[in-house]
Amino acid sequence: DTGVSQDPRHKITKRGQNVTFRCDPISEHNRLYWYRQTLGQGPEFLTYFQNEAQLEKSRLLSDRFSAERPKGSFSTLEIQRTEQGDSAMYLCASSSAGAGNQPQHFGDGTRLSIL
């Protein structure tokens, strides 16, 4: 069973550097989501794609964040000029199309640590 795959699992970087994460969704899923989770909190929605179209972005997603899904398959999340507050677990989820919410399947996440 190939679930949602995220790479890398852990990223350590210095403040001010740019980082990019990759998410490969379940192959037949056309919806892809990014969430951020900090210690002691539940995941917080960042952005959502249906196929290659980015349909919603949270206000949490500052101008330093950008996400793409160029061919409607894998997605990347880039953070430019990282700050201490960006340290978190970045989760990717995917789901299939359907009426209302379909269950989202989550990856293992990428843990970002800013030095």
Place this chain on the structure above:
Amino acid sequence: AQSVSQHNHHVILSEAASLELGCNYSYGGTVNLFWYVQYPGQHLQLLLKYFSGDPLVKGIKGFEAEFIKSKFSFNLRKPSVQWSDTAEYFCAVGANFGNEKLTFGTGTRLTIIP
């Protein structure tokens, strides 16, 4: 805007005890409700979901939840917990149409003592 409140931050139970984790949500429209579980070192997994119909939904591993619309609640229950149920449990709500994002509660850490 949607919001989810999980009242219990950390629950400690002995094996075979009964479990009820509270979840209340705030949203003006029709909602879909979910419970996710995160076992130590693993990714979030869906325990159960409510979309419509019977408000008592059954999930995996003997868990169930009841949607009480008048109370805006979706509490998770299990009659007899096992040590392997030690995990973090998240309640989540999504709108029934339109945007597809989930709003999660802060989670409840469940520790089962053998």
